[in-house]
Amino acid sequence: MNKNKGYFAWFVQIFDNIEKYEPAYFKEPYTECVIGLVMLQVQTIRRMYECFFVERPSAGATMHVGLYFLGLAFYLVTGLAILIEGIGNIGILNNKDKEFTIPYTTFLSWNISLAILIFIYASYHQYILHKNLALLRSKDSSKSSLYFIPKGDWFDYIASAHYTAEIIIYFSFVILTKGFILTIWLVFIWTVVCLGVVAKNSDEWGKEKFGENWPKNRWIIMPYIY
Known part of the structure; x- marks a missing residue:
């Protein structure tokens, strides 16, 4: 084994031959890796802020511990997915120090500009949608178990609009990488499938609970x- 390839390559070689994977580790430009990680950090911080200061869960609301850890694992794995196919370009495989500077002209490229704009647009709407959900409950939500039909912004057209925004957010990462990075596609597909199932269950629950009042x-x- 070449000891100059770094700790990540050493870890991979425990299970398989690093040489056949090496080309993939240089596939994604380091600028896309760095910008993608910044976008994910913004998404993570915003969602954490909303969980603590915006959202108002109903009385007795619970989450299975398995889903809780799955959510944590998702953000950790997504971070790895963003840089895994460009990890060699930021010096981890070859132990070369990289100067993490991104020229302003980089943002003129269509994929980076479009990805950032879509990310900001979808993030803004998801924040508004989560605020609309929170406004359906009183501040002392621990004493309330009432449910109301979400309205306003994208909720006027989409039943699970906050999930729609989440899907668009992760599609912006596909755009950022021009659709060339398999691991980003896997994150996006996972998001679509999981939220699609939850949205379908939520729609069925809404029809059962609100009957004719549920928007058709x-x-x-x-x-x-869909």
Whole structure:
């Protein structure tokens, strides 16, 4: 084994031959790795802020411990997915120090500019949608178990609009990498499948609970698709 390839390569070689994977570790430009990690950090911090200061869960709301750890693992794995196919370009495989500077002209490239704009747009709407959900409950939500139909912003057209925003956020990472990075596609597909299932269950629950009052002209999660 070449000891100059770094600790990550050493870890991979425990299980398999690093040489056949090496080309993939240089596939993604380091600028996309860095910008992607910044975007994920913004997403993580915003969601954490919303969990502590915006959202108002109902009385007796619980989460299975398995889902809790799955959520934590998702953010950890997503961070790895963003840089795994460009990890060699930031010096981890070859132990070379990289100067993490991104020229302003980089942001003129179509994929980076479009990804950042879509990320900001979807993030803003998801924040508004979460605020709308929170406003459905009183501040002392621990004493309330009442449910109301979400309205306002994208909720007027999509039943699980906050999930729609989440999907668009992770699609911005696909755009950032021009659709060339398999691990980013896997994160996106995982997000679509999981949130699609949850959205379908939520829609069925809403129909059962609210009956005729449940809006019939809204999409479940993706306009013109589902």
